[in-house]
Amino acid sequence: MATKQRGRPRSFDRDTALERATMTFWEHGYETTSIADLTGAMGIGAPSLYAAFGDKKALFAEVVESYAVRYGSFGARALDEEPTARAGLARLLTETAAEFTDPSHPRGCLMICAAVNCVTPEVEKALRERREANIASFETRVRAGMATGELPPETDPSALARFVGAIIQGMSQQARDGATRAELQGVADTAMRAWPV
Numbered sequence: 204m205a206t207k208q209r210g211r212p213r214s215f216d217r218d219t220a221l222e223r224a225t226m227t228f229w230e231h232g233y234e235t236t237s238i239a240d241l242t243g244a245m246g247i248g249a250p251s252l253y254a255a256f257g258d259k260k261a262l263f264a265e266v267v268e269s270y271a272v273r274y275g276s277f278g279a280r281a282l283d284e285e286p287t288a289r290a291g292l293a294r295l296l297t298e299t300a301a302e303f304t305d306p307s308h309p310r311g312c313l314m315i316c317a318a319v320n321c322v323t324p325e326v327e328k329a330l331r332e333r334r335e336a337n338i339a340s341f342e343t344r345v346r347a348g349m350a351t352g353e354l355p356p357e358t359d360p361s362a363l364a365r366f367v368g369a370i371i372q373g374m375s376q377q378a379r380d381g382a383t384r385a386e387l388q389g390v391a392d393t394a395m396r397a398w399p400v
Contacts, residue, residue, distance in 0.1 A: 215245075215246060215247050217255055220245040220246070220247055220255070220256075221256075221265060221269055223244045223245045224241055224244065224266050225266045225273075225313070226309060227245075228263060228266050228317055229270070229309040229311075229317070232316060232317045232318075232319055233317045234321055235320070236259075260325065260326060263317075266313075267317075267329070267333070270313045270314070271314075271333070274308070274313070275312070277295075277298045277302060281295040281298060288344045288347060288353055288354065289348070289395070289398055291344055292341065292395075292398075293391070293395050296370065296390075296391035297388060299371055299374055299391065300387035303375055303387060304383060310378040312371070312372075314330050314333050315375040316375060317330060318330040318334075334372075337371075338368040339364070341367045341368065342363075342364035345358065345360040345363050345364055355400075358399045366397070370394045373390070374390055377390070
């Protein structure tokens with residue numbers, strides 16, 4: 204015997220609503236985005252938002268997961284697919300310049316931009332942990348390059364990884380300020396000239 208469905212069926216596409224929430228948080232940040240902003244962008248009422256996604260914090264956590272897969276995965280691919288640490292990080296910075304200025308979505312990086320003026324401890328901590336995980340992945344790639352002799356033994360892998368992280372964070376803000384893809388590519392090229400040989 205079929206079970207009776209409780210409540211009214213959803214009258215909106217959840218994936219579309221999530222994507223619209225992503226764009227809203229990406230454009231305005233976590234703290235300054237209100238429930239009214241979200242429901243307006245998502246085309247749903249507050250009760251539907253709470254029923255489908257939970258509260259604002261839960262929705263944002265889902266947005267971050269979705270963003271990491273849809274918009275942020277280029278970095279991991281660059282590090283995994285290129286044969287050397289230098290090639291991987293050079294590709295990462297080149298693709299960062301393209302992604303951060305892509306006109307099909309807000310500029311910069313959601314995980315960097317959404318953290319600006321964030322005073323909600325759990326959200327700030329989650330974003331910081333993701334950024335730190337990225338830096339850790341850069342350091343892992345640098346250490347692998349040192350192990351193969353690509354990088355000199357006196358290389359400081361932690362400092363080099365943080366240098367790349369600082370470049371990416373700066374590129375995000377410059378993209379928000381209107382820097383072009385070519386300008387950010389110039390930043391990427393300059394950063395790679397500091398690469399140890």
